[in-house]
Amino acid sequence: MNTSRACSEVWVEGIxxxxxxxxxCHDDLAVRTGTDPEKYARGLGCTSMxxxxxxxxxxxxxxxxxxxxxxxxxxxxxxVGQLIVGTESGVDWAKPVAAxxxxxIGLSPRxxxxxxxxxxxxxxxxxxxxxxxxxxxxxAGRKALVIATDVARYDDGSPGEATQGxxxxxMLVGDSHTGVLRPDLGMEAVYSSxxxxxxxxxxxxTAVVKGKYSINCYLAALAxxxxxxxxxxxxxxxxxxxxLFHLPFPRMSEKALGKLMEAECGQVDEETFSKVLRExxxxxxxxxxxxxxxxxxxxxxxxxxxxxNRGARCTGRRVGxxxxxxxxxxxxxxxxxxxxxxxxxxxxxxxxxxxxxTRIGVETYAAFRRETSRLNSDDSFKLGHMPCADSVPxxxxxxxxxxxxxxxxxxxxxAGRIARVGSQVGRVSRSVPQPVGPTT
Ligand code: COA
Numbered sequence: 001m002n003t004s005r006a007c008s009e010v011w012v013e014g015i016x017x018x019x020x021x022x023x024x025c026h027d028d029l030a031v032r033t034g035t036d037p038e039k040y041a042r043g044l045g046c047t048s049m050x051x052x053x054x055x056x057x058x059x060x061x062x063x064x065x066x067x068x069x070x071x072x073x074x075x076x077x078x079x080v081g082q083l084i085v086g087t088e089s090g091v092d093w094a095k096p097v098a099a100x101x102x103x104x105i106g107l108s109p110r111x112x113x114x115x116x117x118x119x120x121x122x123x124x125x126x127x128x129x130x131x132x133x134x135x136x137x138x139x140a141g142r143k144a145l146v147i148a149t150d151v152a153r154y155d156d157g158s159p160g161e162a163t164q165g166x167x168x169x170x171m172l173v174g175d176s177h178t179g180v181l182r183p184d185l186g187m188e189a190v191y192s193s194x195x196x197x198x199x200x201x202x203x204x205x206t207a208v209v210k211g212k213y214s215i216n217c218y219l220a221a222l223a224x225x226x227x228x229x230x231x232x233x234x235x236x237x238x239x240x241x242x243x244l245f246h247l248p249f250p251r252m253s254e255k256a257l258g259k260l261m262e263a264e265c266g267q268v269d270e271e272t273f274s275k276v277l278r279e280x281x282x283x284x285x286x287x288x289x290x291x292x293x294x295x296x297x298x299x300x301x302x303x304x305x306x307x308x309n310r311g312a313r314c315t316g317r318r319v320g321x322x323x324x325x326x327x328x329x330x331x332x333x334x335x336x337x338x339x340x341x342x343x344x345x346x347x348x349x350x351x352x353x354x355x356x357x358t359r360i361g362v363e364t365y366a367a368f369r370r371e372t373s374r375l376n377s378d379d380s381f382k383l384g385h386m387p388c389a390d391s392v393p394x395x396x397x398x399x400x401x402x403x404x405x406x407x408x409x410x411x412x413x414x415a416g417r418i419a420r421v422g423s424q425v426g427r428v429s430r431s432v433p434q435p436v437g438p439t440t
Contacts, residue, residue: 005175006137011338012127013143013179014172016069017304017349018061019291020050021393023357024365026162032362033157040162045250045285049292051360052151052166054371054388055399058089059097060410062149063104063398065170065349069145070105072347075172077105081142082112082130086123086296088200089150090115091408097149100410104398107145119198120246121325122296123148123169128188128331130173135185143174148297153206156369160209163249165292169300180307180343181319181335188333189228191221198326205376214326215252219259221330222322226263229320229332237264237276240334241317242310244284244302246324248293253277253285256322283309287350299323304348312341356395364391375402381409 025048026040040046052061062085070077085098096115107113116122116129123146130144149168154160172179197214200207230236237243237260245256257277261268287305294301299321306314316339324330338344360368371388374380380402392399396413403409 005140007135007175008185009175009177009182010131010134010185011174011176011179012171012181012183013174013176013343014069014073014075015169015180015300015304015307015344015348016065016072017167017169017297017301018064018068019167019349020052020056020061021356021358021395022051022053022360022364022368022391023048023290024051024360024362028362029162033161035162043251044162045254046162046289046292048290048359049162050165050167050290050294051365051368052372053391053393053396054368054375055386055392055401055413056396057091057400058087058149058151058168059091059100059104059408060396060398060400060413061166061168062087062097062101062147062170064396065149065168066101066105066145066147067397068349069170069172073172075143078108079143080107080111080145081139082133082144083107084113084126084130084144084146085115086117086126086146086148087115087150088117088119088122088295090117093202100408101147104410118329119325119327120150120248120295120298121323121329121331123300124323124325124331125329127171127173127183131183131185134173134175139175141175143172146171146173148294148300150295150297152293152295154209155206159211160207163293165288165294167291167294167297167301169294169297169304171300178338178340178343180338181303182338183333183335187229187232187234188331189225189232189234190329190331191224191228192329193217193221195326195328197328205373214248215255217326217328218246218248218252218324218330219255221324221328222256222259222332223263225322225330225332226260229334234334235318235320237261237280237320239318240320241280242284242306242314242319243280244299244306244319244321245281246299246322247285247288247302248298250285250288253281257281283314296325301350304344304350307337307341307344308348308350311345315339315341375400377403378406379403
């Protein structure tokens with residue numbers, strides 16, 4: 001092993017998102033739920049939501065994001081010393097998502113793997129942890145991979161249904177003094193409080209949320225962390241070039257900015273508010289308008305959205321980031337964006353998704369929901385019986401086939417010719433995927 005080398009700079013060296021192939025327009029959902037479409041468009045700020053195919057899950061999305069990142073940034077898998085998955089959509093009470101992903105993306109056995117769960121805050125906790133690992137010198141030149149992966153799912157017809165989404169964001173963290181983002185180490189302002197604003201009991205596949213209370217908890221945590229940040233000498237809104245927020249729904253960004261401006265200057269005049277919203281906040285919100293809430297990856301999707309939207313214009317700029325996980329734990333931190341857009345151009349995954357997605361109607365959406373429930377029930381694996389197999393996304397390198405003997409069965413997807421499961425490499429037909437890995 002290399003000798004220890006403490007460092008003062010830790011970088012998010014690369015970022016890559018995997019977002020579902022299918023989406024449902026809110027205008028279609030509005031017809032199904034009998035809601036005024038303006039509520040979704042103006043009240044929540046969303047136009048569509050990503051819908052995950054039943055043969056994909058938090059594991060396959062994390063693997064897709066991780067593989068894209070390793071490939072597009074040319075990372076040697078052997079250089080990754082930690083893989084931490086931030087998720088509240090785990091597939092097992094004991095076995096972490098990270099264990100599956102570790103194999104699917106071909107990392108070394110000498111890599112620590114675990115999940116972090118704290119609602120939408122998990123990936124931020126993971127980033128903070130690997131930042132300390134690298135800064136201390138214990139990483140000894142190795143990199144860390146943090147992957148946020150979640151499926152936001154609410155009851156049929158509930159207010160939360162319109163805020164659903166799914167996606168994974170992978171980030172490579174290291175000490176190479178270049179990359180996408182350099183967080184200000186040790187400057188994070190954190191806040192925790194035991195509140196019941198949003199949760200998912202172990203027997204449920206959908207979340208329970210007290211919507212308005214949750215918004216208030218979020219805003220209270222934002223005010224608390226921002227105050228600590230300012231008292232410690234952190235920059236104010238005027239000095240920061242961009243502000244990125246965790247987004248349970250896109251219009252939350254307006255409420256969050258309002259809270260910060262109120263804390264900064266008391267009364268907020270409408271013209272200044274609109275200008276700051278347009279210039280500093282909206283570039284990070286665009287992806288959420290079409291994808292929806294992706295829980296622990298939401299803040300980092302906002303980062304990817306900003307990078308895609310602003311390109312070279314955001315190089316070297318200062319950014320404030322707010323992470324919130326219900327329950328709750330929150331963090332406000334600042335960072336500098338890398339000085340070359342070559343570090344992310346064409347690699348974030350956001351542009352690819354918005355150009356190659358497939359719109360589905362409410363019937364397909366309902367069928368996907370039913371099939372997801374079926375596939376996640378005991379003994380659901382039946383080779384050759386996959387009603388949704390023909391609609392598997394063409395870019396899927398892995399698919400989920402159901403439970404057999406209490407074990408989840410995964411197989412290479414249509415793009416599986418470049419996917420690896422352990423030592424196996426292969427392509428399978430779209431209609432009859434063959435299982436791989438230790439499934440018996
Ligand atoms: N035209 C325009 N706007 C409309 C409208 C219409 N016809 N009907 C309603 N609206 C507006 C409301 O005025 C409201 O805006 P406001 O927040 O500025 O007051 C907004 O749309 C939402 O309407 P509301 O009646 O408050 O919605 P709801 O009770 O159905 O709940 C959420 C909405 C977002 C709270 C709910 O979807 C939810 O619980 N989401 C999940 C929150 C979450 O994930 N929290 C986790 C931690 S962050």
